Amino acid sequence: MLYKLQFGDLLPYWDVLLQGLIFTIVLTLVSTVAGIALGTAGASARTFGPPWLGRAVAVYVELIRNTPFIVQLFFIFFGLPAAGVKLSETTAAFLAMTINLGAYSTEIIRAGIEAVPKGHVEAGVSLAMTKWEVLRYIILKQAFQKIYPALSSQIIIVMLGSAVVSQISAQDLTYAANFVASRNFRNFEVYLLAALIYLLLAIITRALLRGLGKILFKAAR
Amino acid sequence: MLQFSFWDILSNLLIATQWTIILSLIAFVCGGIVGLILLFMRTSQVRSLEWFTKIYIEFFQGTPLLMQLFLFFFGIALFGIEVSPWMAATMGLTFWTSAFLAEIWRGCVESIPRGQWEASSSVALSYIEQMRYVILPQASRIAIAPTVGFSVQVVKGTALASIIGFVELTKAGTMLNNATFRPFLVYSLVALIYFCLCFPLSWCAKKIEGRLNVTR
Numbered sequence: 001m002l003y004k005l006q007f008g009d010l011l012p013y014w015d016v017l018l019q020g021l022i023f024t025i026v027l028t029l030v031s032t033v034a035g036i037a038l039g040t041a042g043a044s045a046r047t048f049g050p051p052w053l054g055r056a057v058a059v060y061v062e063l064i065r066n067t068p069f070i071v072q073l074f075f076i077f078f079g080l081p082a083a084g085v086k087l088s089e090t091t092a093a094f095l096a097m098t099i100n101l102g103a104y105s106t107e108i109i110r111a112g113i114e115a116v117p118k119g120h121v122e123a124g125v126s127l128a129m130t131k132w133e134v135l136r137y138i139i140l141k142q143a144f145q146k147i148y149p150a151l152s153s154q155i156i157i158v159m160l161g162s163a164v165v166s167q168i169s170a171q172d173l174t175y176a177a178n179f180v181a182s183r184n185f186r187n188f189e190v191y192l193l194a195a196l197i198y199l200l201l202a203i204i205t206r207a208l209l210r211g212l213g214k215i216l217f218k219a220a221r
Numbered sequence: 222m223l224q225f226s227f228w229d230i231l232s233n234l235l236i237a238t239q240w241t242i243i244l245s246l247i248a249f250v251c252g253g254i255v256g257l258i259l260l261f262m263r264t265s266q267v268r269s270l271e272w273f274t275k276i277y278i279e280f281f282q283g284t285p286l287l288m289q290l291f292l293f294f295f296g297i298a299l300f301g302i303e304v305s306p307w308m309a310a311t312m313g314l315t316f317w318t319s320a321f322l323a324e325i326w327r328g329c330v331e332s333i334p335r336g337q338w339e340a341s342s343s344v345a346l347s348y349i350e351q352m353r354y355v356i357l358p359q360a361s362r363i364a365i366a367p368t369v370g371f372s373v374q375v376v377k378g379t380a381l382a383s384i385i386g387f388v389e390l391t392k393a394g395t396m397l398n399n400a401t402f403r404p405f406l407v408y409s410l411v412a413l414i415y416f417c418l419c420f421p422l423s424w425c426a427k428k429i430e431g432r433l434n435v436t437r
Contacts (some may be wrong), residue, residue, distance in 0.1 A: 003299040003300075008326050024363075062416075063416065068375065068377040068415060070384075071391060071408060071410070071411050074391075074411075075409070079407075081404070086308075162283035167384060191291040192292060192296075196284075198283050198285055199280060202283040203279075203283065
């Protein structure tokens with residue numbers, strides 16, 4: 001290789017990259033919480049709601065799961081303003097991430113709900129628990145315990161997918177990397193550094209989620 | 222000024238769809254070949270090969286596909302080779318696909334009972350022969366559903382090639398939007414075309430999965 005890598009040129013931009021990293025983390029965190037809430041509602045509606053609602057949820061899930069995230073993002077950011085809904089790039093990024101994770105987690109949580117034995121629900125009903133109590137303490141609790149690993153890896157996939165929000169100029173880590181590359185032209189160095197930061201973020205997130213799972217579900221066993 | 226009718230937009234998008242399909246096919250086939258090599262390395266019981274594949278898979282699964290495309294686009298250029306977006310996109314998607322397929326297939330291989338390995342080694346089959354005649358024929362049956370399911374991810378992954386300037390469906394959508402200023406229509410059509418490509422694949426994966434469960 002004739003070219004010598006020069007990582008030193010990245011040093012003056014550490015604060016730009018740090019800000020991007022923080023945005024990526026906040027974006028992931030908020031859309032994870034909102035997306036799982038949406039997914040729980042979607043899965044509950046699909047299994048227990050009226051048939052028309054279940055069908056509407058199914059259409060939402062299939063539409064999101066079978067189109068690329070970047071197209072969803074472009075549709076929300078560029079397409080919706082034409083229909084009268086104007087969003088800032090940050091709001092659009094949060095919204096798109098939440099809607100995306102919402103669809104995937106609906107499907108994951110639904111699988112968990114279906115794996116709960118019928119006898120458990122009947123036992124709850126015979127103990128005079130209300131419909132909501134059965135859902136909250138019997139169905140969802142067991143469902144989440146079963147699907148926790150699948151949900152964790154989906155969260156990491158969504159976090160890595162968030163790199164795309166840089167394309168509507170939401171200022172995440174990838175946006176920061178693009179910015180630095182446009183300033184010092186050390187394209188390869190800055191993208192390598194950003195890729196390694198993402199890798200580290202994925203490894204740390206995985207470890208944290210595993211730890212959280214141990215705390216959350218220890219009492220249940 | 223040039224006027225675009227609905228049919229002009231649709232026909233241009235469909236022309237670009239060809240490239241999405243071609244890129245998906247190449248990435249899937251080449252990724253499958255590289256993935257198979259990785260699978261052999263990963264299950265070979267040779268320490269150094271196993272470590273190499275572990276790190277390889279960790280890197281490609283733990284970083285955004287977009288970053289990988291950037292790295293290929295700018296990385297190969299450092300060797301003094303001129304890189305077209307087409308080349309960077311094919312290479313990036315191939316290696317990304319291979320990492321995921323290798324990991325999916327490893328799960329299938331590991332689900333084959335240990336006794337199959339022991340029985341085949343006791344009749345003096347070499348590692349390659351064991352894989353070829355005993356393990357893979359059984360593992361491939363389980364592998365079909367998740368592999369078809371992953372092909373949906375590949376088709377969706379090709380959308381990112383638009384960012385490094387390869388003209389496929391998403392890029393064509395962006396260009397048409399810039400020319401027509403009808404983002405709602407253009408991106409709805411783009412999403413619809415992706416849906417028509419991906420939904421049959423998802424549906425197949427689900428059906429195959431269901432059939433396997435019944436026969437078990």
